[in-house]
Amino acid sequence: MIELKNVSKWYGKFQALRDCSVSVAQGEVVVFCGPSGSGKSTLIKLINGLEDFQSGDILFKSKSIRGGEMKMSELRTRVGMVFQSFELFPHLSVLRNLTIAQEKVLGRPAAEATTKALALLERVGLTSQAEKYPAQLSGGQQQRVAIARSLSMDPEVMLFDEPTSALDPEMINEVLSVMVELAQEGMTMLCVTHEMGFARKVADKVVFMDAGSIVEIGATQAFFDAPATERARDFLQKILH
Amino acid sequence: MFDFDWQALIASRHILAAGAWITLQVTLVAIACGVVWGTVLALCAVSAIKPLALFAKAYVALFRSIPLVMLLLWFFLIVPQLLKAVFDLSPTVDIRLVSAMVAFSMLEAAFFSEIIRAGILGLSRGQFLAARSLGMTTVQMMRYIILPQAFKAMLPILLTQCIVIFQDTSLVYVIALGDFFRNAVSLGERDGTLVQMLLFAGLVYWLICSTLSASVKLVQQRMQHD
Amino acid sequence: MSYKWNWGVLLDPVVTGENATYLEWIVHGFFITLGLTLCAWTLALVVGTVFGVMRTWPNRFGQAIGTAYVSIFRNVPLIVQFFVWYFVVPEILPAAIGDWIKGVKPNVQFFVVSVLALGMYTGSRICEQLRAGIQALPRGQRQAGLAMGFSTAQTYGHVMLPQVFRHIMPPLTSEFLIISKNSAIASTIGLLELSRQAQQLVDFTAQPYESFIVVTLAYVLLNFLILRFMAWINNRISLPGLMGH
Numbered sequence: 020m021i022e023l024k025n026v027s028k029w030y031g032k033f034q035a036l037r038d039c040s041v042s043v044a045q046g047e048v049v050v051f052c053g054p055s056g057s058g059k060s061t062l063i064k065l066i067n068g069l070e071d072f073q074s075g076d077i078l079f080k081s082k083s084i085r086g087g088e089m090k091m092s093e094l095r096t097r098v099g100m101v102f103q104s105f106e107l108f109p110h111l112s113v114l115r116n117l118t119i120a121q122e123k124v125l126g127r128p129a130a131e132a133t134t135k136a137l138a139l140l141e142r143v144g145l146t147s148q149a150e151k152y153p154a155q156l157s158g159g160q161q162q163r164v165a166i167a168r169s170l171s172m173d174p175e176v177m178l179f180d181e182p183t184s185a186l187d188p189e190m191i192n193e194v195l196s197v198m199v200e201l202a203q204e205g206m207t208m209l210c211v212t213h214e215m216g217f218a219r220k221v222a223d224k225v226v227f228m229d230a231g232s233i234v235e236i237g238a239t240q241a242f243f244d245a246p247a248t249e250r251a252r253d254f255l256q257k258i259l260h
Numbered sequence: 261m262f263d264f265d266w267q268a269l270i271a272s273r274h275i276l277a278a279g280a281w282i283t284l285q286v287t288l289v290a291i292a293c294g295v296v297w298g299t300v301l302a303l304c305a306v307s308a309i310k311p312l313a314l315f316a317k318a319y320v321a322l323f324r325s326i327p328l329v330m331l332l333l334w335f336f337l338i339v340p341q342l343l344k345a346v347f348d349l350s351p352t353v354d355i356r357l358v359s360a361m362v363a364f365s366m367l368e369a370a371f372f373s374e375i376i377r378a379g380i381l382g383l384s385r386g387q388f389l390a391a392r393s394l395g396m397t398t399v400q401m402m403r404y405i406i407l408p409q410a411f412k413a414m415l416p417i418l419l420t421q422c423i424v425i426f427q428d429t430s431l432v433y434v435i436a437l438g439d440f441f442r443n444a445v446s447l448g449e450r451d452g453t454l455v456q457m458l459l460f461a462g463l464v465y466w467l468i469c470s471t472l473s474a475s476v477k478l479v480q481q482r483m484q485h486d
Numbered sequence: 487m488s489y490k491w492n493w494g495v496l497l498d499p500v501v502t503g504e505n506a507t508y509l510e511w512i513v514h515g516f517f518i519t520l521g522l523t524l525c526a527w528t529l530a531l532v533v534g535t536v537f538g539v540m541r542t543w544p545n546r547f548g549q550a551i552g553t554a555y556v557s558i559f560r561n562v563p564l565i566v567q568f569f570v571w572y573f574v575v576p577e578i579l580p581a582a583i584g585d586w587i588k589g590v591k592p593n594v595q596f597f598v599v600s601v602l603a604l605g606m607y608t609g610s611r612i613c614e615q616l617r618a619g620i621q622a623l624p625r626g627q628r629q630a631g632l633a634m635g636f637s638t639a640q641t642y643g644h645v646m647l648p649q650v651f652r653h654i655m656p657p658l659t660s661e662f663l664i665i666s667k668n669s670a671i672a673s674t675i676g677l678l679e680l681s682r683q684a685q686q687l688v689d690f691t692a693q694p695y696e697s698f699i700v701v702t703l704a705y706v707l708l709n710f711l712i713l714r715f716m717a718w719i720n721n722r723i724s725l726p727g728l729m730g731h
Contacts, residue, residue, distance in 0.1 A: 069629050096635040106630035110648045110725055119644060120634040154727030172635060325663075325709040326702055329670035329681050334698060337688055430563040433674055441566060455574050462562050462570055469561035 020045040020207055021066060021176060026075035028061065035061050036072065037232045043176075048208045050218040050239075053228035054254065059211040062228070063178045066209065067098040096124060099169030103181040105161040107153040113140070113164050114149040117171045125172065132171075139167040143197050159190025166197055177201065179210040215259060219243060227251045265453055269460065272447050279443030286360050286429045286439065291422050293365035298372025303402060305377050316373065323370035329434050331367055335359040336435040356437040360429075368425055375417050379410030416480040423472045427465065440464070495693045496700065508687055508697070515683030516704050522600055522679060523666045523708070529605030530665065534612025539642060541613065542620045552613065559610035565671050568603040572596075572675045592676065600672035600679075608665050615657045619650040652723055659716040666708050680704055 021043040028036040036058050043049050051059040064070040065077060068084070068091045075085075079097075082089040108116050117136035121127045127135075140146045143163040153161055162182060169177060179198065183191045195217050202208055202221035212218065218225060218239060225242040227235045227250070235248045246252045269276075304316035323331070336359040383406060391401040411418070430441040438446070441461055448457030496509040506514075541552035559567070572595075576584040587595065623646055631641035651658075673682035680701055687697035 064629075067633055069632060092635065092637065095633060098633075100630075100633040102626050102630060102633075104624065104626050106624070106626040108627070108630070108645055108649075110652065120636065123640055123644065124635040152726045154725060168634070325667075325706050327667035327670035327681060327705060329673065330684065330698075330702060330705065333681065333685065334702075337694055337698075427563040430565045431671065433565055441563065445569065455577050458566070458569050458574050462566050465563055465566060466558065466561045470557060473561065 020047075020080060021209075022078040023062075023065070024076050024078070026062075026065065026072050026077060028058075028065070028070065028072040035231055036065075037230075038075070039228075039231075039233045040075075041226055041233060041236060043207060043209060045175075045207055046205045047223045048202045048206075048210070048221050049224055049226060050222040051209065051211045051226045051228060052213065052215070052218070052254070053234070056230075057228040058231040059228050060180050063180060063209050063211055066176070066178060067095050067100055069100075096172055097174055098176045098178060099172055099174035100178045101162070101165050101169055101180065101182050103184050105153075105158070105165045105185070107161055107165055107168070109153050112150055112152055113145070113156070116153070116164060117168050120168075121171050136167075136171055139170050140164075142170075143167045144193075157190060158186045159193045162186065162190075162194045163197055166194070166201075170201075176207045176209065179208065179212065181211050181213070183212065183214055213258065215243070227254065229254070265456060268451055268453060269456075272451075275443050275447060276440065279438055279440035282357065282432075282437065283426070283429050283439040283441075285357070286364060286432065287422075287426045289361045290364035290368050290425050290429070293361075294368030294372050294425070295418075297365065297369035299376055299407070301369055301373035302376035302380060305373065306380055320370045320373055323367050328363075328367060328428060328431055331363045332360065332431060332435050335363040354437075356432070356435050359435060360432045360437055364425065364429070368421070371421055372418070375414050375421060376407075376410055379414035380406055382413060383409055412483075415483065416476055419476045419479065420473070423469055423476070426472075427469060430465075489695065491696065492693050493696050495691050495696060498691075501690055508691060509700075511683050511686065512680070512697075512700055512704065515678060515680040515701075516708070518597070518678060519666070519669050519680040520708065522597065522604065522669045522672060522677070523662075523712075525601045526604035526608065526669070527662055527665055529601060530608035530612055530661070533606060533609030534616060535647075537609065537613040538616025538620065539647075541617045543642075544638070552617075556610045556613055559607050560614075564603070564607050564668055565674055567607055568600070568671055568675050571603040572599045593678070596672065596675055596677035599675060600669070600677050604665060604668060604672070607668075608661055611661055611664075612658065615654050615661070616650060619654040620646060622653070623649060652725070655716070655720050655723075659713070659720075662712050662716060663709060666712055667705070 023039055023041050026036055026039045027034065039058075039062060041049070051063065053059055061070055065072050066079075072085075077084045079089050079094060084091075084094070107113075108119070111119060114133070114136055117139060118129070118132040121132035121135065122129060137146065137149065140149055143166060145160060145163055145167070148156060148160060148164070153164070156164065166182075182198070183194050186194065191214070195214060198208070198210070198217065199221050210217075210222075222239045224236060224238050226233055227237075227242070227246070227248070229250050235242070235246060235251045237247065242251070243255070246255060301316045301319060304312040305320070307313055336356060340355045340359070387405060387409065388401065391405045396405070429439055432439050433442045433445070436442070444457045444461040445454070448454030496512070497507050500506055500508055500511065537552045537555050540548040541556075543549070562570075576587045579587070590598075627645055627649065628641055631645035632638070636644060669679060670681040672679050673685070678686075684697055684701040687701075688694040691697065
């Protein structure tokens with residue numbers, strides 16, 4: 020479904036991504052892990068065009084992004100993104116956060132957008148918060164709304180950029196369980212996360228990155244039981260204690 | 261229209277220079293007196309002595325709610341006798357220059373006081389406590405510890421305010437004081453070259469102000485590297 | 487000082503034979519000032535928003551124009567700008583337009599020129615505040631908007647600007663107050679606004695103090711009205727759950 024081929028990115032003289040290649044099949048859940056600054060967030064932001072790249076190519080359903088076969092505006096409606104800092108629109112109510120893009124980007128009529136929004140809110144367990152504003156919600160609630168917001172566009176792929184890193188510990192689970200449900204329903208997901216429990220549970224494969232390169236890609240069980248590379252072993256030792 | 265009469269300009273250079281000198285005088289006096297009086301006002305505003313704080317706040321509120329044009333007119337039309345008595349000036353002194361200097365000083369003090377007050381309030385409480393614990397009196401604390409830091413922190417804003425003062429001096433037009441702008445306009449009206457004199461004056465101000473603003477930016481960048 | 491106070495002079499009919507009292511002149515001036523302030527403020531908001539957005543829009547040409555606009559209008563004193571609009575602009579426009587402008591009634595000329603001068607000048611200040619506000623917004627908001635499929639224009643309109651305008655209410659209030667005071671400069675090109683009326687009264691009556699005090703109080707009143715108005719706006723647009731609601 021998504022294929023990255025030898026992608027490299029520079030910020031001026033600094034090379035943030037080196038020759039990265041990975042493919043994600045439909046329905047696969049892929050977890051990206053690695054130390055800070057390894058380029059994980061940058062890599063997934065390439066997929067919905069929030070970051071650009073200078074060499075290599077990315078194919079979305081066999082259409083080349085670099086070659087212009089896949090237009091960015093269309094791509095973004097088919098790829099949803101959940102941010103570490105939630106990024107709900109603070110000046111809009113929860114419900115409006117979910118309906119505004121449906122109406123303005125997809126052109127859905129207001130009634131249809133609202134129905135869908137309410138259904139999604141129920142799915143993440145937040146129907147009662149529909150008329151509240153983001154500032155009135157807890158972090159865990161905001162992130163669940165953010166997931167619902169991305170789902171409102173009926174994406175084919177969901178990108179998660181450290182979705183639980185900014186949450187208080189007691190709220191991490193409420194967000195992870197929504198993500199687990201999504202995975203079990205067959206959503207194609209690319210997740211940058213430190214939550215290895217989540218990875219073990221639903222990920223099909225794990226991509227380990229360090230200093231801008233993809234060091235190892237392995238099937239989940241195999242990766243956690245016996246990582247092939249030393250750097251991956253090192254990393255796992257440090258975070259799984 | 262675009263055949264600029266350079267000859268006329270060069271011939272009038274003395275008048276323009278005299279105007280520039282007036283502009284400079286008013287600017288410098290306003291800055292000097294404004295900073296001093298503004299510092300006093302800022303200290304009053306943060307002081308624990310209620311009447312002083314009240315006075316400072318009322319002063320600032322009053323001077324910030326009156327247009328500069330009105331203030332200049334006030335000091336020019338209304339209080340010449342008062343000014344002459346207070347400053348013991350000889351009757352031949354150009355009251356307009358003195359009025360302008362007094363008006364600007366009193367107004368700019370209000371603006372400077374707000375800037376310095378922000379600088380003082382922006383310092384961490386620990387600075388005050390440390391100075392006190394060393395046994396310093398309020399005067400010593402302000403003079404050696406608080407004000408130097410407040411000024412340093414607010415330097416770019418203070419400098420920008422100075423540029424604003426320089427621009428505002430052109431308003432002495434309303435009291436017929438011959439600053440650079442007024443003289444340029446008078447020359448233009450006299451010789452029928454108003455359009456080119458206005459463009460010339462605009463250009464001169466633009467050159468000076470953009471250069472000064474760019475310098476303030478440099479100062480700001482240098483400060484951030486410290 | 488042997489000054490004879492006579493507040494009653496304000497109610498005397500004017501010596502020019504016009505059917506008005508001096509107080510009515512002041513009131514008339516007040517409304518001209520109010521009208522000028524409101525019109526110029528509207529123009530400033532529109533122009534300031536356009537250029538503020540241009541300065542942050544990812545387009546080199548637009549940014550260059552925005553930078554030039556700010557550089558010109560902020561580095562020339564306001565009174566010089568007034569004079570340029572009134573004396574120079576009609577000359578450099580094509581002859582037909584220039585002549586038409588000169589044919590318009592003087593009072594209307596003064597007013598329109600004042601609105602343009604004041605509006606364009608204040609617009610450059612608002613432009614800078616908007617630019618600072620946009621740059622202070624968390625990067626994630628623009629990204630979240632784009633990630634949802636919004637175009638850049640939609641992201642500005644639906645996501646960024648509604649937030650930025652709320653954040654810059656304090657400096658905007660300040661600009662509104664400043665514009666009401668700068669309106670007095672219009673007197674230099676002949677507009678019969680409030681400060682000009684004060685000068686008129688000094689010329690026609692022998693009671694300069696009363697005139698000036700009343701006019702000064704009128705400006706303080708205008709200040710107060712603007713503060714109340716902006717506080718009301720702030721209340722209406724503030725978001726639940728955040729400070730100030």
